[in-house]
Amino acid sequence: MSFLEVKNIVKNFGGLRAVNDISFTVKQGEILGLIGPNGSGKTTIFNLINGFYPLTSGEIYFQGRRIDGLPPHKICALGIGRTFQVVKPLKRMTVLENVMAGAFLHTTSISKARSKALEVLEFCGLYHRKDMDAKNLTIADRKRLEIARALATEPKLLLLDETAAGLNPKETEEAINIILKIREIGITIIIVEHIMKVIMGISDRILAISFGREIALGTPREVANHPEVIKAYLGEAYA
């Protein structure tokens, strides 16, 4: 029984096949990178795993349990957290309240949710922003807030969608550190990222997709040198 098993998933949007027969497994404790050119279906795969979109066909198993068809909140309760590429802060709530909203998944007590949230904020380096309204955060802090909120739900598997996009080099470095810290506490991660420095450096394995199809799967080095990947990113001439 693998930790997460994605079997032949297909997603059609009208006449467009956004995800075409993708299969992969994730081992507990690893970081799986997901790369591909814009519009290749990375975020769609996240939306399929987390239940936002129904599958056209295929199956998804998490810890041996079939999860496709479940609503997003149930999938979250089973232990799959996610962040959004286009960040979705709960704007008119403070940073602390945002994270508490996640922490309430496992408690009904305000004080327990608060202490859990504070712990997560400390972990993500957002503690000093806790009383700020989420709408006033910088993009870097918003990305961190996404992670913190998802962590507060105590996920076993975390889907990170471009958490380093739009960050400056120093912020990117900090983002990488947070991701590595998350792995250290035993959370499995699937990460979508365009910044090669990030994804090549931290992934154990990488799945490359193009036009909704798998083009390569393997270690970062294997994938980076794969002719199909080079073709997808740079065009025929470089492959």
Add this chain to the structure above:
Amino acid sequence: MISTGYKKLVVPTIVIIMAIALPFVIKAPYFQHIIIMIFIWATLGTAWNLLGGYAGQVSFGHAAFFGLGAYSAGLLIFHLNVSPWWGLALGPVISMVVAIPIGLVCFRLRGPYFALATLALGEIFRLVFTNWVSLTNGAQGILILNTFSTKIPYYFIAFLIWGISLIIVDRMIKSKLGYYFVSIREDQDAAESLGIPTTRYKMFALLPSAFIAGLVGAFYMNYIAFIDPHVVFSLSDISVMVILVVMMGGVATLLGPSIGAAIYIALSELFRAWLGSANVLAFGIIVCLVILFMPNGIIGELGTLKRLFIRQDKKAMVAGGN
């Protein structure tokens, strides 16, 4: 610690004592009537605010719940010769029961589509109660005899209902429910991804909201002693007006709806004398001004004003120190 515990009780205690003394100080029935109407609107606004303000599900059909409450009380005496006061028990329950299918249908929609669906539903109730003459006596409405000849008992009942509605809403928003409601309002997808069953929690906001609206509707029947479908199911005078009242006082604030209600009733009484039915126009203009200059309503902007003053105080203290 103990002193802060007492402090919390000081303001409510003063308010309660003043409220009890008020009808014995203000003896003119006319003014007592105005205060009762303020309580009615404050309660209805508080009910709407739970669903529309905190959970962000803007309902244009709250007249349905208010009207159902009113008719529950009215039809008890009309058909069964049972005291309409039992409507205070029956009305909220009927409103809640009816709210369940309404929620199941409307909560499939988001934002403006939800609002339009509730608007349509509210109108459906008005039309059904107008045309189902054998049950409702149609457009002729229902006329009952007032139980009390003075306003004072009504005043205390209205005050109690208002107090109960505030306690219900206050308890809810200060718990996990409140966090979940606001999360759903701010971003439904984010809320879902955090494990919040959004439809269920919207229902948890709708049911008490319908309950309170039904309760105050039943009281309205008993107090005014006459209802017809065009009054209690009115789109403009109830469903839309309650939204304006809450916006004026402060959406998603505990006391905003009550402040809005006080201003609405006071203004409409003031303007009624020389503007006639155009008094609503005056209120409308004031609401526009409030939205323009205080987008969070009167209570909503109090916080920012206060913060502004405190900051200035601190600056002044620093300056003094130097």
